[in-house]
Amino acid sequence: MIEFTWKVFEETGSIDTYLxxxxxEKDRQDEPLNTDHEFSELDFPIS
Incomplete structure (x- = not known):
């Protein structure tokens, strides 16, 4: 999602898109890295 938002900003120059x-980007930095857990849920979803 963040990459898409950047591409839209590059194309449009929209201040709202940049914000x-x-x-x-800030939310992404605040999140703990739980990629192993996320991937295991994809393989074995919890019902």
Whole structure:
């Protein structure tokens, strides 16, 4: 999602899109890295 938002900003120069990008970037940095857990849920979904 963050890459898409950046591409839209590059194409349009929209300030709103840039602000959304920065918000997504900040949220991404605040999240703990749980990729192993996320991948295991994809393989074995919890019902």
């Amino acid at each position: 959304l990008f920065k918000e997504l």
